Amino acid sequence: MADQPFWNPKTETLPREQLRELQLAKLRRQVAWARSRSPHYRRTLRDVDPDRLRSWDDLDRLPFLTREEWMAGQETHPPFGELPVVGPEAAIRVHTTSGTSGRMPLRALDGRKDWSWAAEMWCYALWGAGVRPHDVGYVAFGYGSFIGFWGLHGGLEKLGALAVPGGAQTTASRVQQIVDFGATVVASTPTYALRLAQEAESLGVDLPGSAVHTLILSGEPAGSIPETKALIERAWGAKAFDTAGMTEVSTIVMFEPANQPGGCHVIEDHFIEQVVDPSTGLEVGYGERGERVCTSFGRSTTPLIRYRTADLVVKVPGATAGNGRTFDLYEGGIIGRVDDMKLVRGTNVYPGAIEAIVRGHAGIEEFQVRLEHLDGRDEVILLVEPHPALPEDGWSALERALATDLADAHEGLRFLLRRAETGSLPRFELKAKRLTDLRAEQRAAAGVPELSV
The missing domain is CATH 3.30.300.30 (ANL, C-terminal domain)
Known part of the structure; x- marks a missing residue:
């Protein structure tokens, strides 16, 4: 398996018609599950018959979910709101958003199967970037309640690589550990990758001369900015790969594989991603800028159906990448936020x-x-x-x-x-x-x- 570029070759190369059928089958199952168990979806999906979701156009039968609705549910039914299908007694983890926007963080519950699934999603990205079981992965992350790179850590373990948790220490200590452990892969936000490089320079540590060959970036649109990525790659002497996810689904939704610069493939066997006009909510076509709307099939404890992410993207057919994947591609990854302008x-x-x-x-x-x-x-x-x-x-x-x-x-x-x-x-x-x-x-x-x- 080590010499092939796909973590899941069967689905990553699935013909589009078959991929669409797989997505719709999973959608019907997820809608039925959420409607029967989640207080929120019991109310919002009460008029939706899952068996009638047979085509892409039928997605319009499903109402959008917004962050504001999720937050309102948390406030009226603290601490976890009405989205979860079970209470905390049946979950094994709770994680939150970062809170950097100044708003109250969202809180999301996960069960054991959810967490295994989150690690699986990271395996798509890690394997696609060339990470293999012989690698040493350093996770430059604080390991707090913010979900961040928790799933990536699980993905490294699932893949068979050695995972080094880099929490609760100074930047200087992390730089030293990267060198001491012989890390070959480093995961961080784009901003922190630059901060680590600055600290290494001040310490006289030669990062380009280290064992690091791969950087996994996530958490900010900066990972999709060519100038920022080029600066990071020069500072580290390593190849950087963009990914994007969110606490609302507990893991990543898209990843940039090797030999595919400037875009991220959606993991379409586990998600449905629509792109809509932020003003009208109507779906836009390939090549048009719009807002991501995410439906997740893997997180069962806190289902997510047609969630408006406020991320701005441009979707193009995956076949244009020429790497054998049929998954749709977000050209330039996440290019900003609806409210950034x-x-x-x-x-x-x-x-x-x-x-x-x-x-x-x-x-x-x-x-x-x-x-x-x-x-x-x-x-x-x-x-x-x-x-x-x-x-x-x-x-x-x-x-x-x-x-x-x-x-x-x-x-x-x-x-x-x-x-x-x-x-x-x-x-x-x-x-x-x-x-x-x-x-x-x-x-x-x-x-x-x-x-x-």
Whole structure:
């Protein structure tokens, strides 16, 4: 098996017609299960006959589930809400979202079979990236209640690789363990992969000369940004692979395999992924940007049916990848969030687009974006922390080039660049929060009324 690229060759190469039949059969089973056992779905699916779900168009018979509904259920029926089919006495784990958005984290219960399934999903990604039983996988993650890389750890064990948990220690200690254990695979968020590389440089550790050959990235859209990924690969001297999942399904939904740069295959034998117009909820076609809507077949304790993820994606046929997989492909992985876009003086500003430009310039250690209302108008302030080795005369050239590229990409909108002191900007172990919008607070303090858009 080690010389073939597929974890599950039977389903990963299944003809599309047969794959669709498999998905619909699993959908009928999952809807019947959820409707009969989950208080939420007993109410929302009471008029749905599972046996009548025979075609892709029949998905429209199923209502969307939103994060707001899930949260409301948690508040009215604490602590786990109405989605689970059993109570905590019949589950073996509870995990939460990261909470980096400032909102109350979602709480999700899992049973024993759910957790085994989550590890199986990670095996698709790990094997597809070339990870094999002889590898040593280092998981640079805190192992808290946030689900993060818990499933990847299980996937490494299921695959037969040696898993090294890197929780509850400093970044410097993790760098040293990566070297000491001879790790060949490292898993982290894209932001933390860069942080580890910065720490290694300060410690005099030669990461490109280490045994690491593969990086598994997850948790942020930055893993899909070519400039960020290229920066990570240069810093590590290793190949980086993007993945994406969410606490709501307990595991990953898509993965970037070897020889398939710039896109992630959906694990379609275990999920149905639709892409809809965020405004209308109507499904869009291949090649059109829209919002992911996820239905999971594997998590039985907390079923997920037509969940609106708020992730922005562009779906293309899997056959276009040319790697033998028939699973649909998200071109560029997760390209942003529905609520990421900020309007500044009539121009759309996306955090991912800013990062792509910043990471394309050498000599930048870290950055932050602040939206402020100054002297009667909105401004975008970019705080840039240069690399300590950047010469003094190098900052002026960097500042000019960066300002020009940002303006060119944003219809001439001028960014205010400010140099930050070395080590002054925040570092992140999990998901980075690099954009802060202070405009509403500043307008209120100045007595400026909010405009309805």
